[in-house]
Amino acid sequence: MQFTFNEEQDQLRATAQKFLADKSPTVEVRRLMETHQGYDPIVWAQLSSELGFTATHIPETYGGLGLSYAELGILFEEMGRTLLCAPFLATALGATAIMNVATESEKSELLPDIATGTRIATLAVFESSGKWGTDSIELTAKNNRLNGTKRYVLDGHIANFIIVVARTTTRNETDTIGFFLVNGDAPGLKRRVVNTIDSTRKLTQLEFVDVAARRLGGNDDQSAKLAETLDLAAIGLANEMVGGAQHLVDETVNYAAERIQFGRAIGSFQAIKHKCADMLLDVEMAKSAAYYAATAAASSDPELPVLANLAKAAASEAYMRIAAECIQIHGGIGFTWDNDTHLWFKRAKSSEVFFGDPSYHKEQLVTRWQH
């Protein structure tokens, strides 16, 4: 296992940091989060067709860069640091699902447009049970027509390719899980942007009434593929979260050095210092887990499922603790709308539960360890 980043990876990070510092300052985040669309198509075009970020983990045969999940993790982290408003996580996960399940010809057809950013993709798994596991799928597919509702779908309102996970009934009447491709503008599909606490990221509810769909990757049960896809989603999000957490640690330390009370910088008080030391410990531990899991994903490590649970639980708890402490150390100003902390706090809170909250992942961690 590799425990440091190599030079190419450092370079990728530097490129991403430079781009994001320029394109995603807080003032842009605040502007875009108020829009319905939720992203800037010009910035999207630059990050995809110019910088190739959307092509990162897609194999070269399908127009990608042929890099791995480790490189993708670096991008997630940097985007999480700056709260980039863009359908990047959605599209990367859509591509991941296609790579996991689709046939060669389907991949050749779908992935090149995702790699260039001309098509936005997303993954629609979760439903109204609010469960995060593979057993939560009620939406049905019969004769390639979908009926049901998907919730918590990332950027579903702008996605061109929606990868829908559905329950299929085969001829011998046993239920199986399948992945289906639906076009964003398919007749019978109703898409609604739902109100969220984190408006830097758009979540949608998708209603399917007799919507035409294409089954991807043949007719075998794809439950295992779904579990794999969800593990990769959790790892991706964990990497995004440690980026945001690191930003808050930096902000807190800077503020504590500037803010004067009782004739001294508040950062000189041990009460504040010790909190900051704990925040650093939290973010570094979570990074170790997120990096390790992303590297494992790059090498198809058999321990991957457990690592996904571990990384997501660690990142969720670290980010949330850090966000709460960041507000606390800012004091009154930290609770105001004008101060930027709440943007990250809200991302932390919604990411904490997205793809499964810490207690879900801890339970799964022990279950998977037992087997």
Place this chain on the structure above:
Amino acid sequence: MQPLDGEKLRNELRLWLESNWDPNASLIEWRSKLAESGWGMPTWPSQWFGKDLSLVLNPIVDEEFARINAVTVARSGIRLLAAATILEHGDDSQKSRYLRRILTGEDTWCQLFSEPGSGSDLAGAITRADFDGSQWIINGQKVWTTSAHHADYGLLLARTDWEAPKHDGLSYFVIDMRQPGVNVHPLKQMNGHASFNQVFFTDAVVAPEDQVDRIGNGWKVAMTTLMHERRSADALRSVYRDRDLEGRIYDEERDETATVMEPYKWYPQRAGRVDLVFERAIETGKIDDPVVRQAIAELMIKARTAEWTARRARAAQQQGRPQGPEGSLGKLAASHVARQASKVHTMISGSDSMLGDEDGPLAGLIAEILISVPATSIAGGTDEIQRNIIAERVLGMPKEPRMDTGPFRDVMKNPGPAAP
């Protein structure tokens, strides 16, 4: 890094080991050979028992020794800290007096830094060294001294100037532990073990030639010792060897190891014994309790992320990259792991957590975990000091206003021997 040099080194060492290694030699005989040839401490300077080998190539040497189970120079305890300190700050006469017998294991050393009145604030030491015209006279008390009861020499931090500011009034000495003015008493801990000692000095003497570096520079020298203390933790782990190996030298080494490791036998319990958790949870059936499962998962997350964080730090170091903040977090992380492990063991053992020795779970082992873990967040620097260090040195946060500047005589301190 340089494969050619590495291979050359490996071949040279193999040849040397082939013609010199003898499992039936005596420990001292063999280690003398190691010291003379430079293969015992190849990274040391060639004029002092080394070969000027770069740190990068040193793993090859370790590999070759391990490959044929060859015994190394004595590495355990304080002796390598003493050697590193003397190498860096000692004069030639000190180097020739002490280094060789450190490597052969003939001399045992202890570290005399902490005092009852200065734990976290090591530089507040009030053990005094007064020059009487021909030698230094030592008075005062040290504490938490491992191996003092069988040590030949001690690394002593003592105050030589009470008018200077705190850190500038300290000097560093090598003290002969086998003299009438030095009294060693075991210090019994809350877990019943006595791994450490209290050392009392009553007009003990140090010859002028055992003063290390210049007077007033003791704090800097002590920093060198402490820096190497961190690194020696790894060396300790390598002491254990396959029990089946036959030969006089292995018998002698096993005896040595038993003596050296005796004070540390409860250390695994102090760290929380994460390794026992799963097995115990299954045995007791507590694995089915959802609350326990959450706590176990939390422990596994803490333990594994701590391990990976340490490996990130090591990987950066090996590649010669600047170490990130991850390097200074290990100790704090270990405290969290130990505390969580103690909590989980309590949940698993339930009411039996109250019982100890032969009445307790695993014949008292669980009890020993529960009453040893509190040491983790204190020994080697408390969690609070670790947090100060992380905040000030890693995060660059502003320093606390100081109350201990000016002449040390006037600084508020715990009761102890009065200044002259």
